[in-house]
Amino acid sequence: MLVYGDAKRTEITREKIAAIRAGLERLVMARPGIERHAILAELLVAAGELEQGLLDRQLAENGDERPSPLGEAAARLTRAVAEELLSSFRTFGSLSLVEPIERALDATLSLDLPATIEVSIPEGYAFYGLYPETYLCAAENALRAGEGPLKVIGIRSIGTGLAAAVAAVAGEEASVVSVRPQGHPFSRTVAIGRELGRELLAEDGVLPRYAVVDEGPGLSGSSFGCVADWLEDRGVAPEAISFYPGHRGGLGPYAGERHRARWERARRNVAEFESVFTSRWPLEGWVKDLTGEPEAPLEDLSAGRWRERLFPNRAFRPATDVQGERRKYLLAAGGRRWLLKFAGLGRYGREKLALAQALGSSRLIPPVTGLRHGFLVGPWLEEARPLPLAPEVDRRTLLDAVATYLAFRAARFPAAPEERGATPLELFEMLVHNTQRALGPAAAEVARGWRGRLAEIARLERPVLTDNKMHAWEWLVTPEGKLLKADALDHHRGNDLVGPQDVAWDLAGAAVELDLAAPELDLLAGAVARRSGMPRAERVQLDFYTLAYLAFQAGRHALAAEALETTAPAEAAGLRSAMERYAERLASLSWWKGQPEGAASALGASQGTG
Incomplete structure (x- = not known):
């Protein structure tokens, strides 16, 4: 199934460096504590992105990984920031220096820089609540002084x-490089040039140790695996290689046998978020200036546990991708409960805060009080109920709330050209591919009939920061009867391929998830156009985006079910059932909507392959 994307953005190199320098100025002015520490974490994210962009550009030009003065300078900058982050972490945001970072920054600036770089969004920092401090702790637990050189x-x-x-934890014994695995996501390879290869392997008869570091592993673990393959194929003993992954779990269902066998026996150094930020520097301490003094331990609502709070009856609980959810916690403090939800480190969290403040000021979402080191903080709405448990909400009230919300987003948050998500062509390719996987080749052939309408759809589209999560349980009903949209900040910039779309994508999502009849969808589309001042979504858009939405959701639920098959079979079963519902609805629509004359004749053959 086609579900995931590879989010990137183009940045002007010297502006990126200027932003790092501006962060250093903010660091000097910040008071000791978590907010000062968070600035250092943001600098690490930015320096790592700069290094990644420069090295990926070099790889594209050279065809392989090789040392260069610019790459080495960028790596020294990232390491200088990491060393100061380590000092800050060990002193709870009190001790760090700016001078080493400034020197490394100046050294980078003195070299011949490309005008622009392409930054790949670091998914762990932006989406998954992966904190560099957990890698500091993992290294502290694993490394011992005097063990010899570490690559x-x-x-x-x-x-x-x-x-x-x-x-940074290893100190002078460690040297650091980075590589970019390439190729199919489930069978990556690395292209390491001769000079870098000599640096990585034994020197003067001294056999180094190796630490391979990344987030994940994901569905296959082939990024970790291909680096270890390269080392072992050149004589490095398996026991000399250790891994620093993002979690303790095994490889996903698409792992090769060699990689799976290695992973099971390898040394994997992990420090869990919960162990680091419930004892060493407790999360509730980060936010007490916003919430008041903590009154009870944090309650973890991640991995679908929020459903136990909102849906006491298990029969009403929706299926969810428990591995893909953002971290979230419930905190009792200051005489009430608070929701702490991961939004992103550095710029990624600040962008979500700005969006939350705009939506919150118009009372369209639950209120947000502030941001602390990647977590948005807001009051937990004790008496609010999810829409499926509020049968008293009539359809007129629902449509009015949805129209107001979508119109506000459409009017206030146009997507810049560099922010836009998948093009109509890319959505079409996803539609065809996922339809074939879900319903068979004849159904996919009918879906291909949409190719002739893509130019028209592209001409009509006006991408905005869409919601992309219009599910019924994401609408909360307050005791006063007002509807608020939950989970409204993240999904236009997730790890999937959709991204910001025309508001017709959210209209299609609302039609599917809120089970709107055709006249209701027409009323909603008209109300959104009037209230936003934007052109009304045309029928061809609504038809196309509805099909694409259903194909995307079928694919997302199918992949999530596969990933959870062995670790959470009950969740996997629920996700498969949801996938089947999306596929059935896709089958019921895809034979005729917007198709060229004669496409409906494929009905019999297509149904026979479902």
């Missing part, structure tokens, strides 16, 4: 900063 190999994208964190 730290970061896997780009995010591995630039995470490898620097491991090397």
Whole structure:
């Protein structure tokens, strides 16, 4: 199934460096504590992105990984930030220096820089609640002084900063490089040039140790695996290689046998978020200036546990991708409960805060009080109920709330050209591919009939920061009867391929998830156009985006079910059932909507392959 994307953005190199320097100025002015520490974490994210962008550009030009003065300068900058982050972490945000970072920054600026770089969004920092401090702790637990040289190999994208964190703990015994695995996601390879290869292997008869650092592993673990393959194929003993992953779990269902066998026996150094930020520097302490003094331990609502709070009756609980959810906690403090939800480190969290403040000021979402080191903080709405448990809400009230919300987003948050998500062509390719996987080749052939309408759809589209999560349980009903949209900040910039779309994508999502009849969808589309001042979504858009939405959701639920098959079979079963519902609805629509004349004649053959 086609579900995931590879989010990137183009940045002007010297502006990126200027932003790092501006962060240093904010660091000097900040008071000791978590907010000062969070600035250092943001600098590590930014320095790692700069290094990644420069090295990926060099790889594209050279065809293989090789040392260069610019790459080495960028790596020194990332490591300098990581070393100061380590000092800050050990002193709870009190001790760190800016001078080493400034020197490394100046050294980078003195070299011949490309005008622009392409930054790959570091998914762990932006989406998954992966903190570099956990890698500092993992390295502290695993490394001992005097064990000899350590070669730290970061896997780009995010591995630039995470490898620097491991090397910061190791100290002078460690050298650090990064590599970019390439090829099919389930069978990656690395292209390491001769000179870098000599640096990585034994020197003067001394056999180094190796630390391979990345987030994940994901569905296959092939990024970790291909680096270890390269080392072992050149004589490195398996026991000399250790891994620093993002979690303790095994490889996903698409792992090769060699990689799976290695992973099971390998040394994997992990420090869990919960162990680091419930004891060493407790999360509730980060936010007490916003919430008041903590009154009870944090309650973990991640991995679908929020359903126990909102849906006491298990029969009403929706299926969810428990591995893909953002971290979230419930905190009792200051005489009430608070929701702490991961939004992203650095710029990624600040962008979500700005969006939350705009939506919150118009009372369209639950209120947000502030941001602390990646977590948004807001009051837990004790008496609010999810829409499926509020049968008293009539359809007129629902449509009015949805129209107001979507119109506000459409009017206030147009997507810049560099922010836009999948093009109509890319959505079409996803539609055809996922339809074939879900319903068979004849149904996919009918879906291909949409190719002739893509130019028209592209002409009509006006991408905005869409919600992309219009499910019924994401609408909360207050005791006063007002509807608020939950989970409204993240999904237009997730790890999937959709991204910001025309508001017609959210209209289609609402039609599917809120079970709107055709006249209701027409009323909703008209109300959104009037209230936003935007052109009304045309029928061809609504038809196309509805099909694409259903194909995307079928694919997302199918992949999530596969990933959870062995670790959470009950969740996997629920996700498969949801996938089947999306596929059935896709089958019921795809034979005729918007198709060229004669496409409906495929009905019999298509149904026979479902």
